[in-house]
Amino acid sequence: MALDFAPMPDDQGYFGxxxxxxxxxxxxxxxDEINDAYNDIKQSDAFRQELKELYADYVGRPSPVYYARRLSDKIGGARIYLKREDLNHTGAHKINHCLGEALLAKHMGKTKVLAETGAGQHGVALATACALVGVECEIHMGQIDIEKEHPNVTKMKILGCKLVEVTRGTRTLKDAVDSAFEEYLKDPVNFFYAIGSVVGPHPFPRMVRDFQSIVGREARQQFLDKQGKLPDLITACVGGGSNAIGLFTAFLDDEAVKIVGVEPAGKGLDTHDHAATLTLGSKGAIHGFECYNLQDDAGNPLPVYSIASGLDYPGVGPQHCYLKDIERVEYQTADDAQCLDAFMTLSRLEGIIPALESAHAVAYAMRVAADMDKDQSILVNLSGRGDKDADFVADKLDL
Ligand SMILES: Cc1ncc(COP(=O)(O)O)c(C=O)c1O
Known part of the structure; x- marks a missing residue:
């Protein structure tokens, strides 16, 4: 399992x-100090070896690529495969970058690691990584998300992190980022803000991408080994964009592989209740970096919404913006109803309960598979498991 650290962005942290x-x-x-420390540590054999062993023995990597036969048969077109990031320790892809960030914070002698969380997956993964390396951890989470994702809240408490409830603004992810950032500004020299996606100022979009790119490298090789060819289409949901870039990076040079990121259309693209940043946003700045934004005329972030707490962010990773502009990756949407349908369909046909975030990518795959040939294949990044969402969905669907 090689750890390969891809070259883009430029020295100033720009993707285009x-x-x-x-x-x-x-x-x-x-x-810049974090960037220098990261550049040092990623060359270090000891760090690479430690991360490699943790990925294998602690996270349980490589995660399998699974052929969803009953789902594919029901749709009757392309074969649908799932990259099972839901099987990782802590239940999602987030642990891949949290281990890297926690090790870096420890290496730099930081006294506290803090972050925001939406669905609670990044919070749980970071609290886990901090418990493992022995650093203090503080997580900021919106009040609405705390109510919705209570299993993850309980886990964070058990893992020993301080949980800060954010009651301002939309009481969801964007305000949690603002709140965590304010705490960080109290002592940026000693604190480490472990950003939960490929967003924020340089070097975070690159660093988080590098740690997540293990997903695509594994999946590409697993697919070749099992199928003797690459998938025709790969897809992943896009909030900030970490699981998507993690899958996409290894396939960017494979011109025959179509790549699609799936954004949340929420209650509809013609309403205000969505978070389809790349689809409907415009260029602006948020949380220390430039990207497509859902913003008002004065450049303030608009309130955003998705049924999946981990997807409702008004900005998006800068590399996704670049990949959209150069037309290497296409960005599509799935709405709440399609997400819920995919959530239930995958659960009942395959016995796999997906995270609501991941269910957006499953919904897109279900939509396009029917129009593809039976000898074609789609690889979906199943970024996380749906334990955290089970009660919420059961209530919503009156199960
Ligand atoms: C399971 C899962 N998938 C996807 C996401 C979205 O984040 P990203 O776009 O950075 O992968 C989240 C965020 O909480 C998540 O928990």
Missing amino acids: EYGGQVLPPELKQVM
């Missing part, structure tokens, strides 16, 4: 015209 560091000079200096 997106990314960078939209920050006051003193914070730029702190980010």
Whole structure:
């Protein structure tokens, strides 16, 4: 299992015209120190070996690629495969970058690691990684998400992290980021803000991408080994974009492989209740970097919404913006109803309860598979498991 660290962005952290560091000079200096420490550590054999062993023995990597036969048969077109990130320790892809970030924070001698969380998956994964390496951890989470994702809230408490309830604004992910960032600004020299996706100022979009790219490298090789060819289409849901870039990176040079990111259309693209940033946003700055944004005329972030708490963010990773502009990746949407349908269909046909976030990608695959040939294949990144969402869905569907 090689750990390969891909070359983009440029030295200033730009992917084309997106990314960078939209920050006051003193914070730029702190980010540059993190960048230097990351550049050092990623060359270190000891760090690479430690991460490799943790991926194998602690996370349970490689995660399998599974052929969803009953789902594929029901749809009657392309074969649908799932990259089972839901089987990782802590139940999602987030642990892949949290281990890297926690090890880096420890290496830099930081006294506290803090972050935001939406669905609670990043929070649980970070609390887990901090327990493992022995660093203090503080997670900021919106009040609405705390109510909705209570199993993850309980886990974070058991794991020993301090949970800060965010009651301002939309009481969801964007305000949790604002709140965590304010705490971080109290002592950026000693604190480490472990961003939960491929967003934020340079070097985070690159660093989180590098840690997540294990997903695509494994999947590409697993697919070749089992099928003797690459999938025709790969797809993943896009909130900030970490699980998607994790899958996509290894396939970017494979021109024959179509790549599609799936954004949440929420209650509909013609309503205000969605978070389809790449589909309907425009260029702006948020949380220290430049990207497509859902924003008002004055450049303030708009309130966003998705049934999946981990997808309702008004910005998106800068590399996704670049990949959209150069037309290497296509961005489509799935709405709440399609997500719920995919959630239930996968559960009942395959015995796999997906996270609501991941169910967006499953919904897209179900939609397009019917129009593809039987000898074609789709690989879906099943970014997480749906334990956290089970009660919410059961209530909503009156099960
Ligand atoms: C299971 C799962 N998938 C996807 C996401 C969305 O994040 P990203 O777009 O960074 O992969 C989340 C966020 O919480 C998540 O929990």
